Amino acid sequence: METLLSKHWHHLPSDEVAVLLESDDTKGLDRFEVTHRQQHFGSNQLTLKQGKSPLVLFLLQFHQPLVYILLAAVVITFVLQEWVDSGVIFGVVLVNAIIGYIQESKALKAMEALAHTMEGSATVVRAGKKERIAALELVPGDLVLLQSGDKVPADLRLLRSRELQIDESALTGESVPVQKQPEQLSLETILADRSNMAYSSTLVTYGTGAGIVVATGNNTELGHINTLLINAEALATPFTRKINHFSRILLWVILGLAGLAFLAGWMHGEPLLDSFMAAVALAVGAIPEGLPAAMTIMLAIGVNKMAHRHAIIRKMPAVETLGSTTVICSDKTGTLTQNQMTVQEVYADGKHYEISGTGYAPIGDIYLEGSVIDLSFHPVLLECLKTGLLCNDSRLFQKNDTQWSIEGDPTEVALISVAIKGGLSQNTLEYMLPRIDTLPFESQHQYMATLHAVNKEASIIYLKGSVESVLARCDKHCSSDSEMELLDRDRIHREVEAMAAKGLRVLAFARKKRLTPNQSISHADVAEGLCFLGLQAMMDPPRREAIAAIKTCQKAGIQVKMITGDHIVTAAAIARQIGLDGIANKNLDHFAINGHMLSNLSDQELIAIAQKIAVFARVAPEQKLRLVEALQAKGHVVAMTGDGVNDAPALKQADIGVAMGVAGTEVAKEAADMVLTDDNFATIEAAVEEGRTVFDNLIKFITWTLPTNIGEGLLILVAVFLGLTLPITPVQILWINMTTAILLGLMLAFERKEPGIMTRPPRHPGAPVLTRELGFRIGLVSLMLLIGAFGFFEWALWHGKSIETARTMAVNMFVFGELFYLFNCRSLRHSMFKIGVFSNYWLLLGVTTMVLLQILFTYSPSMNVLFGSAPLEVIEWTFILSGGLVIYSVVGTEKWLRCRTEGCKGS
Template sequence: MDNLREKHWHHHPLSELDALLESHNQNGLDELTVKERQLLYGSNRLTPQKGKNPFVMFMLQFHQPLVYILLAASIVTFILQEYVDSGVIFAVILVNAIVGFIQEMKALRAVEALAKSMEGKSTVIRDGHKLVIPSDEIVIGDLVILQSGDRVPADLRLIRNRELQVDESALTGESVPSQKNLTPLPIDTTLADRDNMVYSSTLVTYGTASGFVVEIGDNTEIGRINTLIANTQVLATPLTIKISEFSELLLKIILGLAALTFAIGWLHGQPMLDTFMSAVALAVGAIPEGLPAAISIMLAIGVNKMAQRNAIIRKMPAVETLGSTTIICSDKTGTLTQNQMTVQHVFASYQDYSVSGTGYTPQGELLFNDEALSLNTDTNQNVISQNNVALAETLKAGLLCNDSRLFQQQSQWKIEGDPTEAALISSALKAGFNIEQQDKLLPRIDTLPFESQHQYMATLHQSSQSDSYIYIKGSVESILKRCGNALAADGGSIPLDVPRIFEEIEQMASRGLRVLAFARKLVTQDSKSVTHESINTDLTFLGLQAMMDPPREEAIQAVKACQNAGILVKMITGDHVATAASIARQIGLKEPSHDSTHNYAYSGHDLAQLNNQELMEVAQSSAVFARVTPEQKLRLVEALQAKGHIVAMTGDGVNDAPALKQANIGIAMGLGGTEVAKEAADMVLTNDNFATIEAAVEEGRSVFDNLVKFITWTLPTNAGEGLVIMTAILFGLTLPITPVQILWINMSTALLLGLMLAFEQKEPGLMNRPPRKPGAPIINFELMIRVLSVSSLMLIGAYALFAWAIAEGHSTETARTLAVNMFVFGEIFYLFNCRSLRYSMFKIGFFSNPWLLFGVVLMASLQLAFTYSPTMNTLFGSAPLSALQWLAVMAGGAVIFIVVELEKRYRAYQETQRK
């Protein structure tokens, strides 16, 4: 029976299927064969993927260098009997681990959501009897019956068909339901074009059919996607990679300095315990305890900001990943386009008219030579005032030969029925037609529904004033061969110029427009029915209506903004190549460079011919990829990543899920997206709009900017504290600050000062910068020089004030209080420098971040308590200061602020000179 697998089922003629599947096209399988095949092939369900043990997943959250540092800090502070500090640090570790565990568990739900899509009941014929059975009991060779509303339970080759239409958007990305037929197809026919097949988990929207099951479970197209999802590795984000690298480097430096400190103290003959405690003090001082909490809180603030801009973040590091994005691979339908078919051109009496407006909203005008036509609404016929009867009749035919409904609901225009027919209604309403009035004037008395073998629909309308009319719409070929003449602008008859009509059609098709032809036939008033024979000849050609799903205006602006920001935008869609390329050019996707040999657009068939190296080049230079399979979407993402890009991928269907999971950031559609896509994604758009992605990229860049500001701000304190300890050991001096005081500085300032940088506004020109290079460090060379200079100033300031107080005869407690306040107020002054790493504080506005000012006031108040409260004096070994001593502290902080501002000005001057 294994010969049933790996067949090109779309290629075989119907006459061969019974023998190939060892089934019967009337009676189906017998029960004995069913049981044999259930044993051989198993159930029609997706195999659950084996996941990690939840406990192991949770414990792996602690397997990070920065967490090791924090665990060490927690243990050290516990040994020092600082139980509150130890508990706070451990609580930070635990919260981060819980958040990471929850996010990872959510990510694993994608396969579960996919498996649920195959549950349900199905109608089959076995032994000649119709049965309703659970879908998971279906076997290869079963004869399945489908009707409107059914979810297809397995991959089927159709053997009977009555106007079957299937929504395959979740699998193929096709924007309109696929019309099915029984015609055998070439072997190399792509998935989206296999019109004689239906696939598991797709939805029947119209008609009935029956077909043989040719694949079940994991071997269906949806099962292959399940395997792709399960085998796709979840990539580390640029932020997690950089933080991990930074943490490893920091860990090595801290351990090295602590060991060096211990060795120097031991060589100097200092007591072993004192030397050990000094090394511990250095480690505590150098560890940025507040960094993980700050990163988590800053990302959470970014999540909240993005939610306000219609982007829901499912995995927090995705906030920053957006800011690193170098390429956005976007779906077309509904993301870059309106997802609302719109008539854009009408061709009647051999003249071309434009139609303004987008979407289903019936607001717009008919234009001829760019001038709007005035409408005559005084007559019952509502004919265009320029008396172009052919134009009016073409629009009227689209309105009357129509089974859909366009209606307004809470200021939104919605449809019931086919998107194409809704577009025809909208164009007629724009021309001033009234639906109720036309239904009264020409009530419908009979209909020939659309059938795929005829490619047209016809309706008979009875008139009380004259002969009745049959209106027909359909494909150009099916209509023109039945026409004998054409309708003139004055209502008369003119010869049918077929070459002229096809010339117009080619021009429309080159712009990615879908074209429908319209005709009519006068019949006697007593005619009661319309038949195929009655409209086979002698039709009068009325005109053409050409439509497309137009691009969103805001998407055009968003694509331009992304490209100005150095982010490439690619379109990956299930639609046809010509349509996709036309939309891409309207949106403004960039053409390949002049010296490139690659095309603007490639089909899935084209991509299948390329090896991995060729695909990498094509993916880099070309803009449009149409009619692609799930595997090809995944290959495209992998190819771009292999070129060093940070890839954001959008999608809404099941077919998008593997690529969404593979991408550095997967973006699912919230309105039209499947649950599988949402579960595989890092971010969900609540409005399905590309402009939201551009806004999210901007927020992502802002979040990373603020993270860099925080790290640039916090490192000098940690480095300065470490240098103070090392200097004391090296020269055998008294420690200017104790380990407990170091903890006070680090924890209080990180919370009340550093975190306030998360509320900084976006800097000017944020979206005019190129994307950060993926391999670039968090802190570049220029910022590292700034960190070292500020660390040195803090070191000098702390020792200078400590030595001054001792020389003046003050107690060690007073001297240490001066050193602690030097660090704290040095950080406060430096905080204002860090509000922007390139611009002066005065340029971005002193009051533009009220949260930062609030944090400064609160921190200053705490330092007053640290200095003057007897309780704090006892806990931290502090002592009151005089006004002169406070003045010295402020002067030290001011020096830091002035030095950094001068350095910024110097760098700005250098940049100006380079330009």
Template sequence: METLGSTTVICSDKTGTLTENQMTVQEILAGPDRFVLTGGGYAPSGEILTPGGTVLQNLPVALAECLRCGLLCNDSLLVEKEGRWIVEGDPTEGALLAAAAKGGLSGQEESKRRPRLDTIPFESQHQYMATLHSDLGKPPVVYVKGSVESILARCSGALSSEGALEELDPGKIHEAVEEMAAKGLRVLAFSRMELPEGKQRISHEDVAEGMTFLGLQGMIDPPRVEAVEAVKNCHSAGIRVKMITGDHAVTASAIARQIGLAHGEKALTGRELAEMTDSELLETVEEVSVYARVAPEQKLRLVEALQTRGQIVAMTGDGVNDAPALKRADIGVAMGITGTEVAKEAADMVLTDDNFASIEAAVEEGRGTFDNLTKFIVWTLPTNIGEGLVILAAVFLGIVLPILAVQILWINMTTAVLLGLMLVFEPKEPGIMDRPPRVPTEPILTRMLARRILLVSGLMLLGAFGLFKWELTAGAGTAEARTVAVNVIVMVELFYLFNCRSLTKSVFEVGFFSNPWVFVGSAVMVGLQLLFTYAPVMNIAFQSKPIGIESWLRILAAAITVMLIVGIEKKITSRGMDRRKTSGSAGISTAML
């Protein structure tokens, strides 16, 4: 949790984490023509429109084959539950099924007519999936879908609208891809090839060349609304967010701009990443916000480069190949819905909803937890130091001890539970995500906090020892004087507790009543101190004695004085920090000029 709160870079997947993972095919290129699809989500209802905007009545051969390829080269199902269509399997494949249904193709009929014989499953290093099908009275046919680059590299021709084989024009296809990707569409390419009679199995060598290009399908995966706000909060908190995706670079950049990640800079592709030396990557890794067409094994290299630059890295992943990067990252975040068991075991935390906003919330929670831990330490140390100083002062001065061992035990047992523990319930301070991440090498107790601890310890010594001597000088017995000293320590702790509810701000700035448990603990603590002072059984057990109202007034005066002094110290320190920030900003502005 401490590491999560000090995260400086979050490397996130795009699909399903920064986006909704609700794919819908919106555009298709088949032959020379482009088509637009209506309807949204996974519902198989909608129409295919011609370039002129009219509803398409009869599917051209190339379009029908492009849709058929997406339908048959597919391992997912569309299911209607409670009036809502959902996908059982991969969302991208669900979008292809819905698009085929809008074209009038039935998955059941097509599978019956062209039963599957063999499959090459999708692998990130190959970036395609292939299925072999028998075709009644015809040679077996293999359908392939995948990234544009991987499909074009295997094609030697293209299918025309009428079904004739024509020359492949890669430049025109890439132009169409760029236009689709610029709209934020995720683009897949499709191809087919007939194989010799009797072919029952396929390998990568079978689909390495000689295929026929069928077309492109561009689908939208809109950004999560909450991810936009989460990215904005991360930037305010000094956390850099980097998108790492297997999608086309233009698509990734378009989505990144929509969620506020990129502002015109070019995405770095996996191919460019592979060509970079380690020194070149170190120079650019912090500046680039979008990485496209990245292989899982390249994530590990990115993590190591960022860590070499001194960054605390949180990395998301879901696949088996993501495990090394998840393990190497300072915080590995596995996807709870789409993640494999290997990824979950390698990660430090599992994202149950696969939502980037949950990562941002976890970082915020980590900061709050670390803050409360620091507050407890800053609160409890003066007690131990103050008690020790009181004993040492009495020993060096050669006088009777102001507090006994059993009384110290009483103080430590009761205050730690009833006062210190209440800081655990302290809500996160306003603006906790508006400050930069904590420097990992910075100690928990900074110089400012160490100075405050010594200040309170000294004030506790003066209050407890001073009023102990006051009571003895006024004629009180040793037991009464010790009771006063114990109550001084406890009341100083109680009032100092309100100082510790924020390390830099006044308790009124964070909300005086925002933590009701502080008041509950304080009330019980006061009740126990009254029993400690006046209950006969407690007087016997802890060698205490009742004290008068004048003694209580002096005790409260000492406690309130400590609270006010610490409040003034915080105000002075806060102003000093603000001046340093202002001068630092001015220096930066001057340098920029």
């Protein structure tokens, strides 16, 4: 029995399936056999990966190099009995740990949400009796009955079906319900085309059926996805990886310099305690205490901005990752398209009609050769549209002035919409031609027919369906001149082929007049003798805003790829309309590939072609995961969109997973980093733009803050090597670092996006956090801060000033040097006059507050006692402000010269 569970059930005849599973296709399993199998196979539920305990998960948040540095600062300031500073730094560490813990805990809910999708009940036949049981109790071999509204409780091989339709979009990505039938299929049939199977957690939308359970729990297709989801690697963001690497280097540099300072002091004959305090001062000065808080706050601001642009960020680092994205893998239905079927072309009476307007809203016109038509002068077109309206079980309702809602099949609703555009009314026609009887759509017949009363003596049959089934029943072609025109099947097939090449779904329409008032209709009545009316071709049209967004992404150097459950021809046609990369070539093989082709590629072959192909159609869940991994293997930062259960593993594996908020499943949302509240690709483009802005501002902050830390460390190191008194104390260093980080540096988070931000190429994933250009600038400013602070300290002592006054000058040189440098960091390439002096009011507020605090630091008696500061005279302030102005001028000149030599376009 165990080996049978891996069989290709879709390839076996239905009667053979029951025999292999030792079951009965009418009576089901016996009671004792059910008990035996429950003990053997266990419950029909997914098993969850054993996770870490909450305590371990929380403690792991401290396992980061940058956090080690901050914890060291906590210990040092605690030893120095600086309770406030110690508490503030520890508070920053604790808040970061709590945020990280919450984010990781939420991510783990994806597996739990997936497990819950299998909960529910099922109708089974056991020992010949029909009963309702919990889905958890199902075993392989159980006979399950399905009807409209049911959730499929396990993987079933269908034995019988009547008009059965199942919505498999969450599993396969197919945009419309799938017609099911029990006939045997070929071995190579892919998951999305297995019409004789019903898969766990999909939804029955219409009809009835019966199937035998072939897989439960972890052995189902859903269980397979669960395994992929558990094993998918949750990657750190590019910026997080770089910051961790940067932090590890910084950790060893700080420890090395602190040890060097201690050794130098000891060799100069200083007391061990004084040498230790010098080492502590250097370590405290070099630690960028404000960096984690700044990162968290800047990301939080980005989260808030994105929420206003219909993007909900579930994991804060995803904000920055968006700015690094090099490839966006997007679902088609509802994201790149409107998820509303729309008739775009009609062929009737040998003429081609074009339809304007998109979506279900019946707003638009019918055109012939560029001119709007009057339907009354086109009788065959009128009859074709009337057939689509009357041979129809769906409804279109207007909710308000701008919104329309549907009831029924999207394809049928599209027929209603185009008929209303032509001036027809469904209610009026149904009153004039009341329906007498119906032949509902069945997969084996591929058509639907309705019988309508014309008067007491005559009736008429309207029929719609696939081109093949309708043409087989027609022997003439309706025309405005004569109904007896011979049917040119070859011409119609050419028309159908031309429409299908555009990705249009084509339906054929016909009628048959009867001179009898019969009250019923049978399949024999429509077997022959019908008059062909025409073709209606429809598709789910692309979103206009998505087309513009794709162009913007391509200008920004971001590849956009379509991954869909739809057929390759439909997908390629939409891809051409929205302008995906490489679509100019008409050869499908050059830009599109389907799931069957993918399954035949090795990993190396897939890696080689993944970035060249723009369209991936009819792909299975594991293939989506492989695609993401293949692109990442090429060094790409991948954003993946999805809405179904089948998308969850790829969403988790991607550098940033983007779930659909409207049509998305809870499993997809829990596995994603970001949720779109409007399911619109244009929102992704807006989020990428916001992500680039956040990254820019983070780099601005790092470029701004590091000179303070490096300058302070160098100042201590120079003093120790020269055997001089420390120009600034550890407590004063903490004052500089914490106040300037909060009141000055954090204000850079409110800088607006710079011009041309979406015309830059994406940052290379392997590029360092800081470029050589910025490294040079950081070194230059660090050196100027060192010279200014050390020079003013020595000048004060030379002129007989107290040590407190000298240190106060050094502290203010750092603060005001950073303040003037802050205006240079508002843009890393342009001057503040180009981006707008008053465009960041928060920065001006922070600068004003910082100036007031420094006045208190300098002149308040309590602050003088607490921090060892002293009042300054006007001449001393003149030196300090002049030093800050020099820093601003030198950096401004350096930026201007670099722009002259390298150019500043696009940034």
